[in-house]
Amino acid sequence: MIPTLRRLALAAAALPALLIGAASAEARPFTARDLVTFERISDPHISPDGRFAIYALRQTDYAANKGVNSLWVIDLTRPLQAPRKLEAAGNGANSGRWSPDSKWIYFLKNDANGVSQVWRIDPAGANIGQVTSLPLDVGSYRLAPNGSTLAVSVAVFRDCADLACTRARMDKGASKASGQLFTRLFVRHWDTWNDQTNNALFTLTIGSDGRASGEPTPIMRGFDGDAPSKPFGDDSEFAFSPDSRAVIFAARLAGKSEPWSTNFDLYQVSADGASAPENLTERNPAWDTGAVFSPDGKTMAYRRMKRPGFEADRWQVVLRNVVTGAERELAADWDRSAETLVWSADGKTLYVSAEDVGQLKIFAIDVKSGKVKALTDAGHVGGFDVAGKTILYAQDALDRPAQLYSMSARGGVPHRWTNANAGAMSEITWGQYEQFSFPGWNDETVHGYVVKPYNYEAGKKYPVVFLIHGGPQGSFGNNFHYRWNAEYWAGRGYGVVMVDFHGSTGYGQAFTDAISRHWGDRPLEDLKKGWAAALARYDFLDGDRACALGGSYGGYMTNWIAGNWNGPWKCLVNHDGIFDTRQMAYSTEELWFSEWENGGTPWDHAAEIERFNPVNYVGEWRVPMMVIQGGRDFRIPLEQGLATFTALQRRGIESQLLYFEDENHWVLKPQNSEQWHDQVGAWVDRWTKGS
Numbered sequence: 001m002i003p004t005l006r007r008l009a010l011a012a013a014a015l016p017a018l019l020i021g022a023a024s025a026e027a028r029p030f031t032a033r034d035l036v037t038f039e040r041i042s043d044p045h046i047s048p049d050g051r052f053a054i055y056a057l058r059q060t061d062y063a064a065n066k067g068v069n070s071l072w073v074i075d076l077t078r079p080l081q082a083p084r085k086l087e088a089a090g091n092g093a094n095s096g097r098w099s100p101d102s103k104w105i106y107f108l109k110n111d112a113n114g115v116s117q118v119w120r121i122d123p124a125g126a127n128i129g130q131v132t133s134l135p136l137d138v139g140s141y142r143l144a145p146n147g148s149t150l151a152v153s154v155a156v157f158r159d160c161a162d163l164a165c166t167r168a169r170m171d172k173g174a175s176k177a178s179g180q181l182f183t184r185l186f187v188r189h190w191d192t193w194n195d196q197t198n199n200a201l202f203t204l205t206i207g208s209d210g211r212a213s214g215e216p217t218p219i220m221r222g223f224d225g226d227a228p229s230k231p232f233g234d235d236s237e238f239a240f241s242p243d244s245r246a247v248i249f250a251a252r253l254a255g256k257s258e259p260w261s262t263n264f265d266l267y268q269v270s271a272d273g274a275s276a277p278e279n280l281t282e283r284n285p286a287w288d289t290g291a292v293f294s295p296d297g298k299t300m301a302y303r304r305m306k307r308p309g310f311e312a313d314r315w316q317v318v319l320r321n322v323v324t325g326a327e328r329e330l331a332a333d334w335d336r337s338a339e340t341l342v343w344s345a346d347g348k349t350l351y352v353s354a355e356d357v358g359q360l361k362i363f364a365i366d367v368k369s370g371k372v373k374a375l376t377d378a379g380h381v382g383g384f385d386v387a388g389k390t391i392l393y394a395q396d397a398l399d400r401p402a403q404l405y406s407m408s409a410r411g412g413v414p415h416r417w418t419n420a421n422a423g424a425m426s427e428i429t430w431g432q433y434e435q436f437s438f439p440g441w442n443d444e445t446v447h448g449y450v451v452k453p454y455n456y457e458a459g460k461k462y463p464v465v466f467l468i469h470g471g472p473q474g475s476f477g478n479n480f481h482y483r484w485n486a487e488y489w490a491g492r493g494y495g496v497v498m499v500d501f502h503g504s505t506g507y508g509q510a511f512t513d514a515i516s517r518h519w520g521d522r523p524l525e526d527l528k529k530g531w532a533a534a535l536a537r538y539d540f541l542d543g544d545r546a547c548a549l550g551g552s553y554g555g556y557m558t559n560w561i562a563g564n565w566n567g568p569w570k571c572l573v574n575h576d577g578i579f580d581t582r583q584m585a586y587s588t589e590e591l592w593f594s595e596w597e598n599g600g601t602p603w604d605h606a607a608e609i610e611r612f613n614p615v616n617y618v619g620e621w622r623v624p625m626m627v628i629q630g631g632r633d634f635r636i637p638l639e640q641g642l643a644t645f646t647a648l649q650r651r652g653i654e655s656q657l658l659y660f661e662d663e664n665h666w667v668l669k670p671q672n673s674e675q676w677h678d679q680v681g682a683w684v685d686r687w688t689k690g691s
Helices: 004-013 032-037 163-171 422-427 486-491 509-513 522-537 553-564 581-587 591-597 606-611 614-620 638-650 670-688
Strands: 040-046 052-061 066-075 094-098 105-110 116-121 140-143 149-157 197-205 238-240 246-251 265-270 288-293 299-304 316-321 327-330 338-343 349-356 359-366 372-374 380-387 390-397 400-408 433-439 445-451 462-468 495-500 541-551 571-575 625-630 655-660
Touching: 032 670, 040 094, 040 380, 040 390, 040 400, 052 094, 052 400, 066 094, 066 105, 094 140, 105 140, 140 238, 149 163, 149 238, 197 246, 238 288, 246 288, 265 288, 288 338, 299 338, 316 338, 338 380, 349 380, 433 522, 445 486, 445 522, 462 486, 462 522, 462 553, 462 670, 486 495, 495 522, 495 541, 522 541, 522 553, 541 553, 541 670, 553 571, 553 614, 571 670, 581 591, 581 606, 581 614, 581 638, 614 638, 625 638, 625 670, 638 655, 655 670
Parallel strands: 359 380, 462 495, 462 541, 541 571, 571 625, 625 655
Antiparallel strands: 040 052, 052 066, 094 105, 105 116, 140 149, 149 197, 238 246, 246 265, 288 299, 299 316, 316 327, 338 349, 349 359, 359 372, 380 390, 390 400, 433 445, 445 495
């Protein structure tokens, strides 16, 4: 039991900042170096017996220009004891998971040959051992309920009979001929050219010595698809049945239609590879994923979309009777999109994370009645787990990075377990923030956030950055973003305005749907009205010294604003934004996105493509713009950024191009990220501060 005063203090520390007070003269601002070097907490998991918890901590090796991962343990029976690093696991350990008997922590780490393998260690940090010794990287894994069967995902060539064949082909000396022959799309995806391997699942048996020996058993032989999916799939996309005899995985059949299909199905296959995969959700032509079984093994819960081809449809929660196959949607009237699903110990409650009006919360759904109850309030839950009567979760907010908290499974006052970045956090004065709302398109309520500069003084006016989120089905909610961080700008002395325009997530599916085929009108109306509402409500915002910045769809909107709403802005910043929607439709990799958002293919819906195409309004451009582009961005290809810069230069508009050859759609390397912030900050300063 936590002492009352301490419990109240910890709860107060978790509350969001309010727009009150002013920074002291000695305040230290939050900087780009802080952003790239902050410790990052994620991936919490509680041992089945409820005694311990593990989580991942990412630290930065700035000199090496990379993040370094490690695993940490918390003794949940000792609330005043600090977390302990699993030193024996070493740096690089990731994906920590518990054995069913709570005696072992399994994790991934490279072996002496630099190949990712499954390892295990006990909670005390002793008895470390390598479980797998495969010739190829283990991408993700699952331990069966029986504790002795292991499923691993490995990238292999479809026509290889075993892992050694794939290894040999990869190691074979390259031919002097460098051409690659493709017969179907997804020749490149996200930031990688297709090496023509598939993620496939294999099973192994763990012996009494803790090692999995022998040739792994392929359980997807002949299946043309990836499990987990590429490029971001993980162990949430496959699971063992309660009796450990079967594996259920989510996958999309490849073939020639894969780039314009979102039809993932749940397949069941025997863990010994004796049967072919059976499609459990064939009737639904849209996305099915994330199977989790109830404690009694009688019910499988999973997430489902209804509309084929739409990646931002509402995630429904579906309960399936394991024996009969009968299904029902849980909480069908709850207009939120479910993310993580976790069962309660008694099987009466399903815990779900979901976005909700600028927050990301944990909800408890009663399995019998479908009644939904929010357990967390303001903030952003980045991951959670449940065991017994305890919920463990990572939560961040606009003015603080993630920390670990726990609470009763019924809700209540949280207990904080971690104190990451304690030194810097004690020095920094944060810009205080507030959520606001206004009537937007169709007179519907739209929400946004305003952040004060860290050095705010009443009666003074400050320059402003207007941040526009990507997606477009996304949100600039109450979270600590590691690429578009509002507090960085507050630390430079700016007020920050962010609007969750129509198309944003967390406000109901109809609100999200409103942007499709309306990229340039409805969201622009929201942005205009939100800007006006913020200026009217917050007198410290200097609307005459303002720049608009955005990435991805936000970069598209920056280009659209340049030709359709350039009056308020002293400068613009476009990161990996679309310049020509027509060319985008032919050159991006996930075609389902462009085709859904524009009503279909570009040859059948040319008018839709051109209706909100920024390239058609270049003649109206006049505002200085900085263009940023990643060389490995295959979502918004390089030529989109180059074309934007070409148009600006040819028209004689002040402009800069910041090009990162080694980055994708995001800027991930620490030193690149700091350079991004320094260059973009200098650009905005130039036009709003004259420096």
